[in-house]
Amino acid sequence: MRRDDPHAVGGVPQFIWVEAHFSPIRDQMVGSRYEVTALLRDVTERKDSEAAMTEARRAAEETSQAKSRFLATIGHELRTPLNAVVGFSEMMTSGIGGELSPTHREYAGLIHQSGKHLLDVVGMLLDMSRIEAGKFEISTARFQPDEIVPACFAMVDTMAKARSITLEAQIESGLPTILADERACRQILINLLSNAIKFSHVGDTVTLVVKRQGQSLSFAVRDQGIGMAPMALERIGEPFFQAQDGLNRQYEGTGLGLSIVKGLAELHGGALRAMSEIGAGTTMTVLLPINGPATKLEETVAVLPLHREPAAAPIDSWQNEKRKAQ
8 A cells, every 4th residue: 555644745655565354343233234344554564574584585595506506516526636636546556657665655545545535525515416406316126125234334344443343233034125226225324334433432333223114114323422412413414514513523524424314315205313312322213115205006015995885774674573582
């Protein structure tokens, strides 16, 4: 509505948002009609706040998309030179280019180790950007879930031995095959095991439990490490979130491991759950549906249509008949 200031001279007209409520006056009837009370309220401030929130949400979404595009671009630009650094440093340590002195061999090993670490970080950035952009495609197939455990243990074995950590597997017998992306499931387990090893104390035990839970398969990784506070548990799965942040943090990492795990689990129609207590360890559980992200009718038991039987006609004669006990 237009609202003019009667005291203004040649002012620009002002338009405001008005909310109107109408209600009849029941006890005052004029002829065959009721009188109506109209209540008008200026809600311009509320409308302006809603418009500001909508604009802020749009700007935040654009910023998030720009961040994802930036990470994808940087990741692709870094991957090629890092592959060269890792490859040539490995050739130097193996002696293909000539025999190296012990000092040069040590330097080449450090270059290879650092390049490999950076390549893993770039890979996580690319995976996270693809998941956020909705471009991470999964290819599902039937496989036995316990068969991927030895390969995942082998991937983190060096990291575990460096800290004298024991890896244990508790696999339920008679597990059904699962319809999922095997590569994505391997990445989920490797990320969970790496996190558990990183935050465990020297000499601890990290346990992987695989079992059936209803119509889902449960992969739980339990450690005896430092644990997390309740406030940190609420933010599990946020990109770049770390329970110990700041310049004085003791543990390295980008904070993308659990974000990728959560994203891959949700792509399968599953979920990530966390239980932890400070000083008592953490248990990370991923639930994946056994029949895959989109359960199809032909993949389950046959469903028979059920029809309600028509009610039988009432019989009135039997009430008047006398029944005798035999």
